[in-house]
Amino acid sequence: MAEPQDQRRSPSEPPFTPHRRAHTRAHDLERYAGLFAERTRVMRSSAMRDLMEITARPEVISLAGGLPDTSTFPPSSFAAQMTRIAQESSAEALQYGPTEGFDRTKECIREVMAAEGMDPDPEDVIVTTGGQQAIDLVAKTLVDPGDPVICEAPTYPGAVPVFSSYQADTFQVSIDDDGMKIDELEALLDRLATDGRKPKFIYSVPSFQNPAGVTMSAERRRRLVQIARERELLVVEDNPYGLLRYEGEPTDPLYKLDGGDYVLYLGTFSKILSPGIRLGWLCAPPPVMEKVVLGKQASDLCTSTLTQYFVAEFFAEERWRAYIDDLAGIYRARRDAMFDALERHFPPQASWTRPEGGLFVWATLPDYIDTTDLLAKALREDVAFVPGAAAYVDGRGGSSMRLNFSSSDEGEIREGIERIGRVVAEQVDLFETITGEHKLPPPPDPPAPGSVLPFRHK
């Protein structure tokens, strides 16, 4: 019989209690369970959460994270920038700031967006505590319980709990190598319309998608923006990776195509500078922004003043593009190492995407392999990935996995992929033995770089 698990972490000591909190007695559980809001129900299973926590063991090569590499940021620059802030603006940098963020930060944001051809009105921009808060604020502003929200299948695993926490009715539209399938989206919109329903927004990561790595084609981008206009729908464009392109031609952001009427735009400094500074932003038209500002006030009053000063100092040095170019060089080499290792070590029954940028590759195994179970086996080989089910709200994606190439070096990536390939090959072999399947013919020639293998879902 399984032990039920409490979802809380071990409690930290409250600051003012004179004695230790008496522990919950077993029969108290029901009392607490009765108090939990419906929105605390989580999509990800406890078993998967527990497995994911084991991936943090130091000996594990983790391709499960989504961390950018911050090791190449020069400590001397960091020290000089922070020193300048301390010497020149100590009192201000330690003070509260405006809820919308400083004008200086918004100038940096305009520079970043201009690099992808966008030119937002500073009035339409709010600085947020990371891009994650921007997703949260959008959902908080727009979603009532039961409201339909549309996202991609698979979608950013970190967005799923946000939508769940506002009790959205989340629908997923599948993607292929050209991003979200717009025909499928239109069919879904029609189906919802016959029930008199309309989604509050369509959430998309159009460039180097998390988790699949694919990029929405220019044609689909135009269609998506057009549909939003025709049907008066909001699209939430989440673009953390747009400037991390390693090959191919840039595509216009949805925000640029639309001009900011129906597209809300989410950006972040996390992947181009540092996730530790927790700085992101949201661009929205004034009526939406008004409500978002109220929501932001309720959440945390303002974004960290200190890190906004840091970003302004960093941008004043005018080396931020060069820094991104350095990062792109590092990530390109790591991505290529992952492609190479996948070709060598994954069995022919597996397929994977070939992203032109970003941080992730999405690999899909035969239907009969559940990647949550496979993770247990992989952990015995000291290697980890994110099971695909985390990117779906409906139990699909069970045979896919997300592989990150930004936070491990090339040697670790090669070794990690070799180990995963080994456990996958063992399970494929076992299944074929059990079912008496004959070995499949040798794999076709690998596709040219830049093209994407279609991937299947259960």
Next chain:
Amino acid sequence: MKVAVLKGGRSLERQVSLRSGARVEDALASLGHDVAPIDVGAGLVGTLRDEAPDVAFIALHGRGGEDGTVQELLEILGIPYTGPGVRACIRSIDKVAAKHELRAADVQTPDWAAFNSVAFRELGAADTLEEIEARLGFPLVVKPAAGGSSLGVHFAAGAEEVPEALVAAFSYDDRVLLERHVAGRELAVSLLNGIALPTVEARPREEDRFNYEARYEIGRTDYVCPADLGAAEGPVIDAALRAWDALGFDGFGRVDLMLGDEGPEVLEMNAIPGLTDTSLLPMAAEAAGLSFEDLCARILDLALERAGARAG
């Protein structure tokens, strides 16, 4: 008294173990003991020699902690420890070995067939699946031989689902079993020094009946303790006690069983059941009027008595 609490480790149940350990540490501290928490790793023996505890409280679950490995080390180091001894751990960690012992002792356990992966890879075991399925019927349960909790346990409603379930179970262990599914009530009998505590019944929601994952979520499974068993209570307790004897348990343990049309059938025994806020052994102890502190104190006493009896 100085008590080392062994927790964590490398098993897949590491997180549950950390929660069990934290709760035990609090209880032991409130009992006035000097507590040395140890996250079990490569330096365990060195740490134990340095700390030189009077007794070790084992709050490890799964491989390494529940399979006799740590118990053996503690025997060598001469440190008294809580829970069952090496022999009971070795017999109970492997569900297949445990079922053989139970059957030999005439304790009812659902019919099963077990394989390691070599049987499939090298001996053509796949050819026997049809007969096994005919014998066990559907739905059947496929599970890894080792490991607690529900990791890797799958139901197969028909023959077409068996290969996939086998592959999943083989992700957790090199040995798996196919087991006849017993329709009925899910019960857990916790025992302390060979005495049965009130029985816990798990009542999953109807839609979660075949979803082991649901057992992990608060609110998705109801637990009733003491379970209202009526006339079945005697046979259930009897089965649990005979399982305890058959596997050579001492200290404490938990017997999981199903109460179906053919009476109680033992599924498995847990040498180190969970000790978290939501675990079943503490729930049963509480129903017997034993607080968690009382329970930990009693468990420590039993460990010292066993060591004393041996020394004497």
